[in-house]
Amino acid sequence: MTxxxxxxxxxIFLPLCGSLLLFACRRSDDLARGVxxxxxxxxxxxxxxxxxxxxxxxxAGAPAGFFRFEDAAWIERFGIRYxxxxxGISLVMALLTAFITVIAVLVSWTGIRERVPLYFxxxxxxxxxxxxxxxxxxxFLFYLFWEAMLIPMFFLIGIWGHGxxxxxxxxxxxxxxxxxxxxxxAIIALYLMHGDQTGSYTFSLAGLLQTDVPYGLxxxxxxxxxxxxxxxxxxxxxxxxLPDAHTDAPTAGSVLLASLLLKTGAxxxxxxxxxxxxxxxxxxxxxxxxVAVFGISYGAWVAFAQKDMKRLVAxxxxxxxxxxxxxxxxxxxxxxxxxxxQMVNHGITTGALxxxxxxxxxxxxxxxxxxxxxxxxxxxxxxxxFLFFCMASAGLPGLNNFVGEFLVLVGTFRVAPLAxxxxxxxxVLTLVYTVRLVQEVLFGKENKPLxxxxxxxxEAGVLALLALVAVYLGVHPGPVLDLFQVxxxxxxx
Amino acid sequence: xxxxxxxxxxxxxxxxxxxxxxxxxxxLLHSGTVSWIAVVGxxxxxxxxxxxxxxxxxxxxGLHFTPFAQFLIPLFCLSAxxxxxxxxxxxxxxxxxxxxxxxxxxFALFAMCVxxxxxxxxxxxxxxxxxxxAFYILVTMDLNRAESxxxxxxxxxxxxxxxxxxxxxxxxxxxxxxTLELAGAVATPENRAIVSAGWGVVVIGIAFKLSLVPAxxxxxxxxxxxPAPVAAFLSTSSKVSAAAxxxxxxxxxxxxxxxxxxLYVLSLLSMVIGNLAALLQKNIKRMLAYSSIAHMGxxxxxxxxGTREGYAAVLLYxxxxxxMNLAAFGxxxxxxxxxxxxxxxxxxxxxxxxxxxxxxxxxxMLALAGIPPTAGFIGKxxxxxxxxxxxxxTLAIIGIVSAAASAYFYxxxxxxxxxxxxxxxxxxxxxxxAAESLALCGAALFIIVLGIFPAPLMRLVDAAxx
Numbered sequence: 001m002t003x004x005x006x007x008x009x010x011x012i013f014l015p016l017c018g019s020l021l022l023f024a025c026r027r028s029d030d031l032a033r034g035v036x037x038x039x040x041x042x043x044x045x046x047x048x049x050x051x052x053x054x055x056x057x058x059x060a061g062a063p064a065g066f067f068r069f070e071d072a073a074w075i076e077r078f079g080i081r082y083x084x085x086x087x088g089i090s091l092v093m094a095l096l097t098a099f100i101t102v103i104a105v106l107v108s109w110t111g112i113r114e115r116v117p118l119y120f121x122x123x124x125x126x127x128x129x130x131x132x133x134x135x136x137x138x139x140f141l142f143y144l145f146w147e148a149m150l151i152p153m154f155f156l157i158g159i160w161g162h163g164x165x166x167x168x169x170x171x172x173x174x175x176x177x178x179x180x181x182x183x184x185x186a187i188i189a190l191y192l193m194h195g196d197q198t199g200s201y202t203f204s205l206a207g208l209l210q211t212d213v214p215y216g217l218x219x220x221x222x223x224x225x226x227x228x229x230x231x232x233x234x235x236x237x238x239x240x241x242l243p244d245a246h247t248d249a250p251t252a253g254s255v256l257l258a259s260l261l262l263k264t265g266a267x268x269x270x271x272x273x274x275x276x277x278x279x280x281x282x283x284x285x286x287x288x289x290x291v292a293v294f295g296i297s298y299g300a301w302v303a304f305a306q307k308d309m310k311r312l313v314a315x316x317x318x319x320x321x322x323x324x325x326x327x328x329x330x331x332x333x334x335x336x337x338x339x340x341x342q343m344v345n346h347g348i349t350t351g352a353l354x355x356x357x358x359x360x361x362x363x364x365x366x367x368x369x370x371x372x373x374x375x376x377x378x379x380x381x382x383x384x385x386f387l388f389f390c391m392a393s394a395g396l397p398g399l400n401n402f403v404g405e406f407l408v409l410v411g412t413f414r415v416a417p418l419a420x421x422x423x424x425x426x427x428v429l430t431l432v433y434t435v436r437l438v439q440e441v442l443f444g445k446e447n448k449p450l451x452x453x454x455x456x457x458x459e460a461g462v463l464a465l466l467a468l469v470a471v472y473l474g475v476h477p478g479p480v481l482d483l484f485q486v487x488x489x490x491x492x493x
Numbered sequence: 494x495x496x497x498x499x500x501x502x503x504x505x506x507x508x509x510x511x512x513x514x515x516x517x518x519x520x521l522l523h524s525g526t527v528s529w530i531a532v533v534g535x536x537x538x539x540x541x542x543x544x545x546x547x548x549x550x551x552x553x554x555g556l557h558f559t560p561f562a563q564f565l566i567p568l569f570c571l572s573a574x575x576x577x578x579x580x581x582x583x584x585x586x587x588x589x590x591x592x593x594x595x596x597x598x599x600f601a602l603f604a605m606c607v608x609x610x611x612x613x614x615x616x617x618x619x620x621x622x623x624x625x626x627a628f629y630i631l632v633t634m635d636l637n638r639a640e641s642x643x644x645x646x647x648x649x650x651x652x653x654x655x656x657x658x659x660x661x662x663x664x665x666x667x668x669x670x671x672t673l674e675l676a677g678a679v680a681t682p683e684n685r686a687i688v689s690a691g692w693g694v695v696v697i698g699i700a701f702k703l704s705l706v707p708a709x710x711x712x713x714x715x716x717x718x719x720p721a722p723v724a725a726f727l728s729t730s731s732k733v734s735a736a737a738x739x740x741x742x743x744x745x746x747x748x749x750x751x752x753x754x755x756l757y758v759l760s761l762l763s764m765v766i767g768n769l770a771a772l773l774q775k776n777i778k779r780m781l782a783y784s785s786i787a788h789m790g791x792x793x794x795x796x797x798x799g800t801r802e803g804y805a806a807v808l809l810y811x812x813x814x815x816x817m818n819l820a821a822f823g824x825x826x827x828x829x830x831x832x833x834x835x836x837x838x839x840x841x842x843x844x845x846x847x848x849x850x851x852x853x854x855x856x857x858m859l860a861l862a863g864i865p866p867t868a869g870f871i872g873k874x875x876x877x878x879x880x881x882x883x884x885x886x887t888l889a890i891i892g893i894v895s896a897a898a899s900a901y902f903y904x905x906x907x908x909x910x911x912x913x914x915x916x917x918x919x920x921x922x923x924x925x926x927a928a929e930s931l932a933l934c935g936a937a938l939f940i941i942v943l944g945i946f947p948a949p950l951m952r953l954v955d956a957a958x959x
Contacts, residue, residue, distance in 0.1 A: 075947055075951065076948060077951045077952075077955070078878070115845070143865070144865040144870075147864055147870070148864075148865050148866050150864070151859065151864060154904075155907075155911060158908060158911065159911055165912070166908055166912050166913075169908075169912070170901065170904055170908065173904060174901060174904075177864075177897055177900050178894075178897040181894070181896065182890075182893070184874070184877070184893070185877070185889065185890060185893060188877065188881050188882075189881060189886075192881065
């Protein structure tokens with residue numbers, strides 16, 4: 001393969017090709033599943049292949065730290081360019097996206113019985129949007145992917161969801177849409193300011209980083225970015241769309257939302273908002289500490305009170321993402337690498353928990369905790385994975401979340417001991433709801449006589465894959481942290 | 494008058510001749526043949542306009558084929574072609590017979606082709622009123638429906654008032670400047686007051702045509718009553734031609750700072766009230782009517798900046814808006830069987846039982862909401878960009894927030910199409926005729942391709958304003 005082959009473009013649009021191809025598979029559901037899985041696997045293989053090249057030097061014209069870079073003129077009138085780049089952070093996020101999509105295709109294998117080709121088509125289109133967000137280095141292009149991502153998710157929740165699916169889908173859409181429109185105003189304002197200062201009008205991140213923004217205005221612009229990303233994050237009190245969307249989405253939808261879409265908010269904050277407005281970001285740091293620490297405890301506290309398992313996992317997401325916010329607020333190399341690692345960890349464990357809840361739901365048509373009880377003896381394999389991922393989510397040493405939370409706490413403790421202390425108390429609350437969940441579902445009295453079947457080979461395989469990654473990241477996070485090292489040095493210097 | 498002059502105004506001649514041919518031969522031919530003649534005639538006029546170099550001098554006194562006209566004429570022709578393709582099947586189902594329908598559409602097109610070529614106020618006025626005249630007839634075309642006649646009467650009364658305002662405004666400008674030539678009708682220190690007053694009155698007249706709040710009250714009733722393909726044509730080409738008239742007055746003459754205040758108020762009210770009122774609608778055509786009020790508010794926002802960027806944004810948005818609304822109304826026309834499919838809830842489940850039309854309608858809604866990667870996003874981006882650049886930050890933010898709220902009612906249609914079970918009493922749609930499929934696919938393609946590759950259209954827009 002020649003070096004000027006646009007591999008990143010290929011990476012983004014391969015899922016879209018699959019998505020369009022699926023329209024031709026309207027006759028056969030099995031064929032559609034097969035096609036979707038092959039495209040998801042191909043995408044994953046491509047990501048793995050790309051990760052082998054992570055030690056390459058920067059190509060010509062690429063900003064420092066980027067080992068893959070593509071740039072082409074797109075809309076010359078506004079100086080909008082089609083700029084893609086991959087550094088360590090993007091690579092890990094792209095890998096996570098590809099991996100979770102494979103999982104998402106597999107967990108919806110039998111659960112989705114209606115309009116199967118359209119379902120997988122939207123799943124792959126969503127993947128295209130997410131990969132685009134993680135790889136864009138032009139703010140206009142980024143914004144385009146950022147918004148385009150909403151459409152497939154909206155339909156996934158609205159068509160295949162449960163309960164108040166339409167309400168949840170519309171709420172999800174409107175929250176994110178309003179936030180991102182204000183970001184668009186900020187992007188245009190920044191673009192005009194840069195153009196007026198330098199005479200070259202551009203949306204490229206590298207160019208806009210050179211803008212000299214007056215402090216007062218930068219506060220407003222940063223606030224617009226922060227609002228948009230914080231909604232996606234989601235940071236308390238902008239999280240109210242999340243429990244609804246997660247609960248009412250189909251299983252794979254919840255997995256993708258939790259594992260990937262929430263990450264785009266954190267990624268945007270790290271990649272765009274902080275570097276573009278460092279002074280304003282510093283001014284907002286106390287606020288971010290407060291909402292992060294409060295979010296950790298609040299999410300855990302509310303999770304404790306839930307009766308619906310999916311809602312419980314959704315609120316636990318709010319809590320876990322608080323750690324990511326905390327790490328970003330601290331903005332020290334250790335805390336930031338912890339936050340990035342925690343993004344991956346949360347993607348793995350929460351994705352797995354949603355998948356397990358989905359599997360239980362498929363078996364007993366209920367997500368109520370009260371329905372279950374004492375299933376440990378009946379479905380040992382499922383119960384094992386349930387316990388495993390609950391422990392991982394609670395931060396058991398040796399599993400993935402422990403490393404991320406530990407790094408975040410250590411990094412934060414140096415700069416903001418009080419915030420670290422608050423977050424630590426939050427971990428205790430995490431244990432409380434996790435133990436309650438495990439106790440009431442796996443052990444305890446059998447509340448209703450249920451005849452559950454244990455995991456099929458496919459389901460066990462999916463969970464085993466996720467568990468392997470969780471263990472790997474727990475005992476040997478070095479390679480992933482190494483990937484973060486160069487970009488983080490450049491970000492925090 | 495040289496041969497080159499004749500060539501340069503050929504689109505106008507083609508439109509006029511096709512009108513006559515259709516009227517004269519209509520009674521002798523099969524109605525399908527008549528429709529196809531009309532389609533071919535409009536298409537030919539558009540293609541001719543695209544491929545003819547613009548003229549350096551006026552072809553006739555008062556008619557000049559400028560780059561501005563070269564941009565707009567093909568747009569109007571395209572819109573007429575799509576309207577005719579949508580109407581043939583629709584009219585057959587409704588027993589709207591006779592060649593007068595395609596002939597009137599062509600007559601409107603003829604007037605629309607004249608409008609951007611006009612170089613003096615009289616021709617401009619004649620073109621504008623000829624367009625309105627054709628629409629008075631088209632709106633009432635469905636004789637079997639009482640609403641159609643009611644809508645026509647409302648439109649006629651309002652239109653007459655608007656025409657009176659516009660004519661009075663032109664008269665004041667003429668009285669002040671002493672000329673009907675567009676290039677000469679400018680304000681000088683001596684006649685400032687009277688010419689400004691004239692412009693103000695013209696703006697009132699155009700506000701009626703663009704249905705800007707508070708001159709919008711006719712719009713929902715007319716859209717609801719008119720046959721759906723006519724509403725498609727009315728909401729796109731008629732609006733764009735009114736906006737083009739305002740552009741010709743503003744863009745090609747010295748700046749008029751005193752017009753900013755009235756345009757500001759019109760734009761603000763239209764964006765806010767249009768979107769808020771659309772939120773409450775249960776009838777899809779009324780919803781689209783309020784939505785078009787809001788969209789004209791966005792257009793006015795770009796217009797009032799008084800900058801080249803703003804004018805370019807108006808032209809680009811005009812093209813994009815034409816495609817979006819044609820797609821929306823076209824899908825509605827095609828999905829309406831014996832009766833209009835009026836309520837938004839009548840569209841339940843149609844995304845699956847009529848995939849092409851449902852899909853195009855959903856796409857049009859997403860585009861109207863301004864969601865990428867559709868052309869609607871590029872259009873909105875250009876509008877708000879030019880507004881911020883022109884220093885209208887406050888109004889731009891108000892517009893953007895109201896646009897975010899508008900996503901709710903556009904999504905409501907998508908929700909009905911895909912997320913509700915179809916109701917039994919809603920009749921299953923019949924298969925799509927080839928002509929309608931062709932038109933719908935064309936509009937959808939336009940929306941998507943322009944959303945991803947807007948650069949060529951931007952070049953055309955810039956060339957049109959040179």
